[in-house]
Amino acid sequence: MSGHLDHRLLRGFVAVAEELHFTRAAVRLHVAQQALSRDVRRLERELGAELFVRTTRQVTLTPDGERLLPYARRVLQAQEELLAAFGQARPLLVDLNSPGLVTPRRVLHEARELAPRHELMARYESGLTGAAGELLAGRLDASFGRFAGLDPALRSGLDHQPVRLEPMAIVLPDDHRLAAWDAVPLAELAGESVYAGAGNPRTPEWTGLARLLFEGRGIDIAPPAPLAVGDEEFQRIMARTRNPVLAVVEFPALPSMVVRPLVDPVPLAPVSLVWRKGLTHPAFDALRRAAARLAAETGWLRRPRGAWLPAGDDVLMASHG
Structure with a gap:
């Protein structure tokens, strides 16, 4: 045993011990059942003890599991009390x-x-x-x-x-040739120069995603534009450049612009x-x-x-x- 136990493993063990059912315990913890099963197996390896007897019909605690349960509850309670005491100091x-x-x-x-x-x-x-x-x-x-x-x-x-x-979308000026479409096939953007945050040092992960999406499809990434702060400035800059903008389907609607989902494929x-x-x-x-x-x-x-x-x-x- 390493001398250190991840509290997440103890929390998973306690949930299964109290529910005696891996699926119910996973729902309670809002995790995947497979992930919870892996955590329990890892805890068993670290402790060198079998904690549950698993059959197709039921889950029961072993004697070692029964012995661990009160210790695990006390550790988790102490952690909650400690974090609550210090967590009030800042949001x-x-x-x-x-x-x-x-x-x-x-x-x-x-x-x-x-x-x-x-x-x-x-x-x-x-x-x-x-x-x-x-x-x-x-x-x-x-x-x-x-x-x-x-x-x-x-x-x-x-x-x-x-x-x-999240499905991706394209933001277009409302008089753009594709603005009347309910959804825009990616192939229809061939020849367009699409703004995807190029030059913004805060968002290269988004520009990189656009580059992967546009590769081989004849779609260019628009050159850097002035960094717009706020909807009004964004709208002004985009109205001046008139470049379509790569976004997500829940991008907020702005005056004189429309948001259309991308399809074929759905990025x-x-x-x-x-x-x-x-x-x-x-x-x-x-x-x-x-x-x-x-x-x-x-x-x-x-x-x-x-x-x-x-x-x-x-x-x-x-x-x-």
């Missing part, structure tokens, strides 16, 4: 990237419902790359975005939880909840549970038929399934 600071993005906002709202005694504060600073340095420095607690798009050196100090595979933007490794805060568990609950209830991680997702993103999202 959990969560970067939602942009006020118009629905997914991060819904997760934060749900987390506030789950942890009403704790303060979860939102900020809006576009871009996961821009947030990553602050996450690692401890100036920010969590953010949302495309984890695979981060530099590996940044990813090594961070962890993530898949939240959504997906992977969204993860991202935090620095080792983060502890009494409201952080609520944030993770909120993300897992919404992903399960809404089907955010289901892939539509004919979807497109880069292989690297596919691997990282699936590894946390």
Whole structure:
């Protein structure tokens, strides 16, 4: 035994011990059943003891499992008390990237419902790359975005939880030739120059995703534009350049512009909840549970038929399934 036990493993053990059912325990913890089973097996290996007798009909505690249960409950209770005592000193600071993005906002709202005694504060600073340095420095607690798009050196100090595979869209001037279409096939963008945040140091993960999507399709990435802060400035800059803008389907509608989903294939933007490794805060568990609950209830991680997702993103999202 290493001398250190991950509290997540103890929390999973207690849930299974109290439910005596892996599926019910997984629902209670808002995790996948397979992930919970892996955690229990890992705990058994670390302790060198079998904790459950599993059959096709029932789950029961072994004598070692019975012996562990009161210890595990006391450890988790002590952790909750410690975090509650120190967690009151500051809020959990969560970067939602942009006020118009629905997914991060819904997760934060749900987390506030789950942890009403704790303060979860939102900020809006576009871009996961821009947030990553602050996450690692401890100036920010969590953010949302495309984890695979981060530099590996940044990813090594961070962890993530898949939240959504969000269908992508194109934002067009309302008099653009494609504005009347209900959905825009990617092939129809051939010859267009599409804005995807090129030159914005906060969002290279988004520009990289666009580059992978446009490759071989005759679609160019528009050159850098002045960094627009706020809807009014964004609308003014886009009206001047008249470039289509790569976005997600829930991008907020703006005057003189329309949002159209992309199809054939349906490109997906992977969204993860991202935090620095080792983060502890009494409201952080609520944030993770909120993300897992919404992903399960809404089907955010289901892939539509004919979807497109880069292989690297596919691997990282699936590894946390």
